[in-house]
Amino acid sequence: NAGVTQTPKFQVLKTGQSMTLQCAQDMNHNSMYWYRQDPGMGLRLIYYSASEGTTDKGEVPNGYNVSRLNKREFSLRLESAAPSQTSVYFCASSRDNQPQHFGDGTRLSIL
Amino acid sequence: AQSVTQLDSQVPVFEEAPVELRCNYSSSVSVYLFWYVQYPNQGLQLLLKYLSGSTLVKGINGFEAEFNKSQTSFHLRKPSVHISDTAEYFCAVSVFSGYSTLTFGKGTMLLVSP
Secondary structure, eight states, rough: OEEEEEEESEEETTTTTEEEEEEEEEEEOEEEEEEEETTTTTTEEEEEEEEEOEEEEOEEEETTEEEEEESSSEEEESSOOOGGOOOEEEEEEEEETTTOEEEEOEEEEEE | OOOEESOOSSSEEEEEOOEEOOOOOEEESSEEEEEEOOOOOOOOEEEEEEEEESSSSEEEEGEEEEETTTEEEEEHHHHHHHOOGGEEEEEEEEOOOSSEEEOOOOOOOEEEEE
16 A cells, blocks of 8 residues: 655755656556645646656756656656755656645755 | 645644635636645645535545635635644645646645644
8 A cells, every 4th residue: 555655765965966766656547746845835846747658847847857667657867966956855646637646755955 | 827825824723723724726727626734744645625516625634625716715624623733734726637737835834732
């Protein structure tokens, strides 16, 4: 009964380093999403994948890339991390017009 | 494009008192509406949703919300709060197009004290 699993849970990077955040869901959902959460800003959509094989930009895509590896997995990559990317990152998944299910988040600090 | 406004960033309330968390949205098309709750250091959990039908929606943990199309509002209410309701609450809106990208409000922190 895992739902949406994100790894790692915590990470500290130095400016300029690269990193991939992993997300996997076991609910057979078609759509997957990446959000970032910053204090006082709510959650903002970075990228989403409406179905396997497709990805689209959300509200704040700059500095990120994504890969929909298969139906279960959707990864988020920071090629050259910047302090402005310090945030909590959430992955979510959904099926059709049903509500999104969220993972527990990855807390990322960039020094 | 859609937008969501949560009018209060923090709402302090005493235990067993009623509470209302306000949410207004704007959209040029019909929307689906959601309330999510986030406990400290956790992900978001769905409280309730409005997709269609009755405008009064009941959710988990005794919460309910009423969709008011004319006022473009979806306020969240609970008649008697508990300490354990202390959390951040997010209102969100989506437009169905085969998938559902959510637009979130900035959140309301509910602080319940004894």
